Amino acid sequence: QQPVQSPQAVILREGEDAVINCSSSKALYSVHWYRQKHGEAPVFLMILLKGGEQKGHEKISASFNEKKQQSSLYLTASQLSYSGTYFCGTELLGNTDKLIFGTGTRLQVFP
Amino acid sequence: DTAVSQTPKYLVTQMGNDKSIKCEQxxxxxxxxxxxxxxxxxxxxxxxxxxxxxxINETVPNRFSPKSPDKAHLNLHINSLELGDSAVYFCASSQESATDTQYFGPGTRLTVL
Known part of the structure; x- marks a missing residue:
């Protein structure tokens, strides 16, 4: 039931792009993305509610493919501050009482 | 002002003890x-x-007992602590439902020796 994220880890140089994927085995109502820096709490990035809808702010955007039960997070021109572990959180169709968090993707950005 | 706060930040204790973590938003x-x-x-x-x-009670052992005295507080009491309980425990809150943005507290790192 836990969504699977890929890749497990990404290493980037500043300015490079990355894509993080989140795949569920069950139909989804929404996908949430969070970033957690080492030793800190997860922080909300964005929510995607509709199939194919793309949301974003600044250089981080995401898409949600309802049919494929997948979401992708796009990080463009990465900055040092992007380093951390990214989690997708999924709400299942018909069971929206909780978020089920994915396996996590660790992203490290170097100068 | 801190939005979601938890105490304590660190908790180190022996197996078999009982401990509580407090959360306020x-x-x-x-x-x-x-x-x-x-x-x-x-x-x-x-x-x-x-x-x-x-x-939601997500198939958690009944050694864990949450208590919410009011909607701004949610505490977690753990009886007879076991080694496997060692983890970071996060409290979070959202406006109404899980569809809304969740705001996390700083976490409580529990170490059971």
């Missing part, structure tokens, strides 16, 4: 959660409360 949210993050960083929901009412 000043965001005026109706729903609060407890999550457990294990050593592999997997973040799993344990409980959620909406307006002091238990909504």
């Amino acid at each position: 000043n965001l005026g949210h109706d729903t609060m959660y407890w999550y457990k993050q294990d050593s592999k960083k997997f973040l799993k929901i344990m409980f959620s409360y909406n307006n002091k009412e238990l909504i």
Whole structure:
């Protein structure tokens, strides 16, 4: 039931792009993305509610493919501050009482 | 002002002891959660409360007992602590439901020796 994220880890140089994927085995109502820096709490990035809808702010955007039960997070021109572990959180169709968090993707950005 | 706060930040204790973690939110949210993050960083929901009412109890051993005295507070009491309880416990809150943005507290790192 836990969504699977890929890749497990990404290493980037500043300015490079990355894509993080989140795949569920069950139909989804929404996908949430969070970033957690080492030793800190997860922080909300964005929510995607509709199939194919793309949301974003600044250089981080995401898409949600309802049919494929997948979401992708796009990080463009990465900055040092992007380093951390990214989690997708999924709400299942018909069971929206909780978020089920994915396996996590660790992203490290170097100068 | 801190939105979601937890105490203590660190908790080191012996197996078999009983301990509590407190959580408070000043965001005026109706729903609060407890999550457990294990050593592999997997973040799993344990409980959620909406307006002091238990909504989710996610097959957590009954040694764990949440209590919500009012909608701004959600405490977690753990009896007879075991080694496997060692983890970081996060409290979170959201406006109404899990569809809303969740705001996490700083976490409580529990170490059971």
